[in-house]
Each structure stands twice: as C-alpha cells, then as structure tokens.
Amino acid sequence: xxxxxxxxxxxxxxxxxxxxxxxxxxxxxxxxxxxxxxxxxxxxxxxxxxxxxxxxxxxxxxxxxxxxxxxxxxxxxxxxxxxxxxxxxxxxxxxxxxxxxxxxxxxxxxxxxxxxxxxxxxxxxxxxxxxxxxxxxxxxxxxxxxxxxxxxxxxxxxxxxxxxxxxxxxxxxxxxxxxxxxxxxxxxxxxxxxxxxxxxxxxxxxxxxxxxxxxxxxxxxxxx
Numbered sequence: 001x002x003x004x005x006x007x008x009x010x011x012x013x014x015x016x017x018x019x020x021x022x023x024x025x026x027x028x029x030x031x032x033x034x035x036x037x038x039x040x041x042x043x044x045x046x047x048x049x050x051x052x053x054x055x056x057x058x059x060x061x062x063x064x065x066x067x068x069x070x071x072x073x074x075x076x077x078x079x080x081x082x083x084x085x086x087x088x089x090x091x092x093x094x095x096x097x098x099x100x101x102x103x104x105x106x107x108x109x110x111x112x113x114x115x116x117x118x119x120x121x122x123x124x125x126x127x128x129x130x131x132x133x134x135x136x137x138x139x140x141x142x143x144x145x146x147x148x149x150x151x152x153x154x155x156x157x158x159x160x161x162x163x164x165x166x167x168x169x170x171x172x173x174x175x176x177x178x179x180x181x182x183x184x185x186x187x188x189x190x191x192x193x194x195x196x197x198x199x200x201x202x203x204x205x206x207x208x209x210x211x212x213x214x215x216x217x218x219x220x221x222x223x224x
Contacts, residue, residue: 001116001156002177004045005029006036006062007078008054012101016049016078019105020112024139024156028180033057037065044176045073046116049108050095052079052086060093067094074115078103113137120163127162130218132205134159143201150200153178157193161206161216168209190214 003020007013008031020027028043030036033054040048040062048066052059063075077090080101087098096118097111113136117125127134133142134155141148141158150158156178161169171190178193179185186192194206194214207217 001046001160002026002028002044002180003112004036004039004043004048004073006031006033006048006050006054006059008032008051015105016108019109020049021152023109023112024136024152024159025112026156026176026178026180026183028182031055033059033062036062040066040073041069041071044173046119046177047112048073048075049112050075050077052077052090060089063090063094074119076111076115078108110137122163127159129162129165129216132158132162132201134162143205148200150197153193154197154200157190157197158201158205161214164216166216168212168215170213172213174213 003025005013005017005020005027007016007029013029013031017027017029028039030039034056036048036050036054037057050059050062054062059077059079066073066075075095077095077098078101079086079090079098090098096115099108099111113125125135125137127136131144136159139155141150141155157174160174160177174190175185178190198206204217206214209215
C-alpha cells in the first residue's frame with residue numbers, strides 16, 4: 001500500500017513516515033499544497049495523509065482541487081487547528097476522516113488501515129484466502145496455522161495480492177505500491193520478493209501471469 005504524506009513540519013513528518021513504514025506502507029512525502037496536488041493527481045496512491053496548515057496552497061484547497069478533478073483517493077486530515085469548523089469543513093469538502101494533533105501513533109495507523117479497508121470494499125479487518133490469513137493490524141501472516149516469518153516488503157506484497165483477490169497486477173504497479181520515491185529499487189526487486197514469498201509459503205501462493213505480472217494463487221489446504 002502506498003501513502004502520500006503531506007506535512008510541512010519536518011520533525012513530525014519524519015515521525016509519521018517512520019511509523020507508516022513500520023506499518024508496512026510505502027510512503028512518499030511532500031511539504032506543501034502545490035506539490036501535494038501534483039503528486040496525488042499524478043501518482044498511484046491508496047491514501048493521502050494531509051495536514052491543513054500548509055504553505056503555498058492550504059490543505060482545504062488541496063482537498064477541493066483533488067475532488068474537483070475527480071480524484072477519489074481517501075484523505076485523512078491531520079490538523080492542530082482549534083477552530084470548531086475546521087473538522088466539519090474538511091469533511092464537507094471531501095476528506096474521509098479527521099485526526100487532531102497531537103495524536104497517538106496506534107490511532108493514526110488504525111485510521112489509515114480502516115480507510116484503506118473501506119476504500120477496497122472490505123468489511124473484515126483481516127484478509128483470508130484458503131489457508132492464508134493476514135492481519136494488517138498486527139503485521140502477522142499465517143499459512144495453515146503457522147506464523148510466517150516475512151520481511152516488511154514480503155508482507156506488503158502478500159497483502160497487496162490478497163487485496164486484489166486473484167486479479168493480476170503488473171510488476172511496475174506492484175513496485176510502485178512497495179517502494180517510495182526516495183528508495184533504491186533493483187530492476188528485479190519484485191521478482192526477488194515473489195521468489196522469497198513462494199519459498200516461505202508455497203510455490204502456488206503467487207502465480208505468474210504471462211505478459212502481465214503476478215496474481216494471488218491458491219496454496220494447498222491443510223491436511224484434514
């Protein structure tokens with residue numbers, strides 16, 4: 001999952017980016033409203049985490065412009081503003097949720113997961129496919145009842161494919177959801193992650209779709 005973070009406070013931005021990455025999200029970070037609009041309309045993001053008090057273009061105006069352009073990306077507003085109408089104004093112009101500063105990191109991550117889940121049309125917090133079970137809140141994945149020892153990127157890849165529910169994804173799209181702009185990416189990074197995931201779960205858990213990329217396969221069920 002890929003998140004666009006829009007925050008002009010360097011210290012807070014660093015902390016939020018670190019927390020989101022520890023939650024197995026890829027994060028791109030910009031520091032003003034103009035950059036936010038350009039990035040959100042040009043990138044492939046699953047969520048925008050947006051401060052309201054931004055330079056160049058205010059956060060409320062960012063929301064207005066994104067929605068006017070038909071951009072339906074979920075938006076979580078972060079703001080220290082105390083005026084009572086800020087929360088309602090942000091929601092009324094198109095934000096999906098609001099979290100006031102200061103906030104607890106666990107609550108931020110919970111709201112992020114809820115928005116991503118809601119936008120994908122899922123009601124349940126966990127992902128299940130046959131003997132595969134994945135919990136985004138605990139970052140725990142199980143196969144046939146056994147906890148899998150996955151790296152953050154392997155977990156992210158498995159979550160991404162499970163959320164697609166068998167629909168194939170291009171390698172380039174997978175890469176965009178696993179890595180941020182500032183991260184070095186080897187040309188075969190996705191293939192390596194797939195290889196390692198197949199070794200740790202089962203070769204059938206990820207199937208290759210010729211000419212496209214990868215899709216969730218069907219690992220064997222547990223023996224009766």
